[in-house]
Amino acid sequence: MGFYCVPHQRTFATLSGFQSHNRSHHKHPRPSSPRSTFSHHNLLDAKPCDVDGDILPLNTPPPPLDNIADWSPFEDRPAFEMAEWAFEKVETSGPDFTQLMKILTAKQVVQGQGKDSGFYRHSDDLLKTIDAIEVGDAPWESFTIRYTGPLPLDAPQWKREGYTVYTRNTLTVARNMLKSPDFKNSFDYTPFQEYIGVNERRWSNFMSGHWAWKQADIIAADPDTHHSMFCPVILGADKTTASVATGHTQFHPLYMSIGNVSNEMRRAHREAVMPTVFLAIPKASTAHKDDDEFRVFCKQLYHNSLTRILWPLRHGMTTPHVMQCPDGHYRRTIFGLGPFIADYPEQVLLAGIVQGWCPK
Incomplete structure (x- = not known):
């Protein structure tokens, strides 16, 4: 029973x-949440539009989903499910996966059905297929920054080296987040104010704060942005260095999220916060690491890298981009730079202040 x-x-x-x-x-029952009332921004109200940016009539359903069964680059659905099972769910090692394919191939031979496992030849074949996935992906790119000042014969090594930054296209990353159906029920399309009583404000998700509302007011000063959706871009870094295979080159990871996703979803869903950049970390010899010139170069390298990384979003900060949202609708979207989450030493680097000062 x-x-x-x-x-x-x-x-x-x-x-x-x-x-x-x-x-x-039930041992310590939680009190019921007070009834909330909401006030949404009336100009940046995120009205659905078509792919050309024309506002749709009220209650227009979203466009139908594309139901074409295209499993490329996988041969078919079973091949995709095998890759998902081996690579994501059980995280099978390369040798173990290759052994599994050999066993399946032997079974095919015994049954007189050829010398093919029906899936992959070995683990390298699996990884090559996974790397060929294009839909929803933001491929990595790189660029190199160098010191461009005068180079005397005795110039230190840090002036002669190139510093490579690896990044994803930030506009593509934002587009993939915005259209993810996983966020459908945990997504705020407009800045809002939540009240649980008379003049009793409650702050919860990012879009419920003062900053998002004030930014929407600033953006809405341009009538061409009316009925758009505001999408704040949140960046974060933990100053953790990641060494690549060479063992001596280090990179500084940078993460990206958007303010429309709820706090709970951002904590729970791995695609709500994406590693987007690996910043270069310049090094100097002991004799030069405390030189003012080297310190200034490190700050310039950091800021120039961020400028290059965020450049794809720049046009969309003044002119709305048509983006698909988690509910399937398209909306005219305006991007904005939101908070940068970092520890104090990096706050000094970002704000360009003296160590010990307050970044505000």
């Missing part, structure tokens, strides 16, 4: 499971 929790409408097969549920959820 099962055990049933009436408030949660959930059945438990064992008494121990039922008791554990009661201890977790």
